[in-house]
Amino acid sequence: MLTVLLVLLGFFAGLLGAMTGIGGGVLLSPILALHFGIPIREAIGTSLVAVITTSAASSSVHLQRHTTDIRLGMTLELATSLGAAVTAYLVGYFNRNVLEGLFAGFLLYSSITILLRGGKIRNEEVAEVNGDGETVIPPYEPQRYPLGLGASLFAGGLSGLLGIGGGPIKVPVMYIFMNVPLMVATATSNFMIGVTAAASAIVYYRRGDILVGLAAPLAVGVFLGSLLGARLAPRIHTKYVVYLLVAIMLYLAGHLFVHLLTGKAA
């Protein structure tokens, strides 16, 4: 029964994630912590497996469209994986309340950012298509590597701390500061998430913070959900889905705060 529930939860998170561009990891860890009684650190470690699954599946699609800059991604991964591994170690010394507080703060911050942008999570860029139906990417040369590496270190650190992908940090940095076309920035960020999450997941796993019995059904659900979400995304008004996501995020943030203050789930 628990297994079925976890597959459904993963499916739902993967579906929302693929339709909105915000990874499922943001939802999975607080739900595991609040509704399944899993300590937040184990919840974060467990949902990292689902984050890797999503990244691997979606980035193989981007790669086949040739929109991923593997060299840029690999370079920035030096910073994201270092940041992720370091914070994953540090998390071992954090107590539960600090993690729950940070997570609640992150959910609140993300929700407000999305609302201020009027429900838009990413800037849409219309891809140019040539006569053969292939996407055309204008020539570019990534710039300001030090800035990109610094931001990647931060994004990786956040990923190792909270078990999230960190796309909302990397994509704007590559696009605005590094002069990378948006489509390439999105694909490359997605490409980097798997390695970044693996860098911290390995540390979580060694510490015993990945609960295999929960991770497997979640990953199975997330895999199916993101496959379906990617197909549905072009046909559905994502704006309403985004507001649904924000509502869930705000609910989880509030619930985490209550949990912190009272020491028990509301």
Next chain:
Amino acid sequence: MSQLREPAFDRVVALVLRVGAFGCFFIMLAGLLMGLFVDSHVPGDIERAGVLLMLATPVVRVLVAGVLFLREKDWKYGAISFGVLAILLLGAVFGIGEH
């Protein structure tokens, strides 16, 4: 110069990720289904294998890309790839913060 457009390179890396994602999906699914009918440690072991393979997929992806760079005599990005690999493996070797 754009750094994109190396179709063969992209295809190989995509293949690694695809095999990892689909492979792990089916392995974990097999473990889950078996768990419904079999009461032993075997389904749990299968699920664990799926999870570990999932953790290994990005590591293999970095290794494969690194080897491809070296074969192209692209020493700079070959070195960067093996740097990333080193960071990933350090996490597997040193279990600081264990309890």
